[in-house]
Amino acid sequence: MDFKDIFFYLIAIYILGTGIMAVSTRKIFRASIWLLFSLIGIAAFYFWLNLEFLAAVQVAVYVGGIVVLIIFSIFLTQKTGNQMAKTGTQQTIFAALASLLGFALTAYLVYQHHFGSNQTQELDASIENIGTQMLNPGDGGFLLPFEAVSMLLLSALIGCIVIAMKIKKEETA
Amino acid sequence: MTPVGLPHILLLSTALFFIGMFGFFTRRNLITMLMSLELMLNSVNINFVAFNKYLYPQNLSGVFFVIFIITIAAAEAAVAIAIIINLFRSSDSIDVTDAEEMKF
Numbered sequence: 001m002d003f004k005d006i007f008f009y010l011i012a013i014y015i016l017g018t019g020i021m022a023v024s025t026r027k028i029f030r031a032s033i034w035l036l037f038s039l040i041g042i043a044a045f046y047f048w049l050n051l052e053f054l055a056a057v058q059v060a061v062y063v064g065g066i067v068v069l070i071i072f073s074i075f076l077t078q079k080t081g082n083q084m085a086k087t088g089t090q091q092t093i094f095a096a097l098a099s100l101l102g103f104a105l106t107a108y109l110v111y112q113h114h115f116g117s118n119q120t121q122e123l124d125a126s127i128e129n130i131g132t133q134m135l136n137p138g139d140g141g142f143l144l145p146f147e148a149v150s151m152l153l154l155s156a157l158i159g160c161i162v163i164a165m166k167i168k169k170e171e172t173a
Numbered sequence: 174m175t176p177v178g179l180p181h182i183l184l185l186s187t188a189l190f191f192i193g194m195f196g197f198f199t200r201r202n203l204i205t206m207l208m209s210l211e212l213m214l215n216s217v218n219i220n221f222v223a224f225n226k227y228l229y230p231q232n233l234s235g236v237f238f239v240i241f242i243i244t245i246a247a248a249e250a251a252v253a254i255a256i257i258i259n260l261f262r263s264s265d266s267i268d269v270t271d272a273e274e275m276k277f
Binding site: 008020031038045117 | 176177178179180181183184185187188189191192193194195196198199200201202204205207208209211212215218219222223225226227228230231232233236237239240241243244245246247248249250251252254255256257258259261267268
């Protein structure tokens with residue numbers, strides 16, 4: 001067991017611990033901060049896999065974007081000091097049971113399946129390689145999904161504005 | 174102890190997915206449900222990069238899937254929060270048990 005493995009276990013414990021806190025704490029603002037820590041842990045995991053670009057995207061989009069958006073919406077809609085209503089015991093028990101059974105089944109399947117290994121070459125995830133493939137219209141390029149996602153982002157932007165827009169009464173009449 | 178490989182990473186992502194599922198089942202508040210959903214999406218991302226790195230290192234498909242999933246998750250979170258704020262404006266609560274307008 002070398003250093004790399006120890007770091008993997010540390011990162012895994014960090015991600016799972018903060019994730020459990022994020023779904024179980026009863027103060028909503030604390031839940032969002034625990035989620036922030038969990039997402040940072042996942043960025044650390046991408047660094048562990050030598051995928052620096054993905055780690056940067058994770059930090060920029062999730063930590064810098066989505067969590068800030070969630071915190072904004074908490075401030076707009078909630079009294080943050082209050083505790084959230086307690087979930088019924090029966091619901092909690094059944095949810096825990098379903099999650100544990102699902103986890104046990106999936107873990108058993110992973111344990112049973114023998115994955116072949118393909119370590120003939122290293123994954124080349126340099127930013128140069130990612131950028132070249134992303135904007136490559138030819139074979140193995142991802143230009144079409146890139147354009148499709150840009151259209152999706154535009155429509156999401158317009159949709160957000162339309163949904164959240166306040167319609168004045170005299171204009172509708 | 175065996176060195177860390179694909180099965181260990183898959184177990185990590187499975188655990189994270191079911192933590193998110195537990196949160197999704199027990200929470201009543203729409204924002205916290207959205208947070209659980211983000212955890213589940215992240216576990217899927219871990220799966221994609223793990224398979225890409227350990228089984229198919231000759232191409233980058235998993236990395237690209239993760240980039241697109243992150244983009245779509247950002248769009249989805251923005252739309253969901255717009256809907257949540259609109260719901261709060263109309264019914265003064267974002268509890269799922271209070272959102273009964275579409276019930277007939």
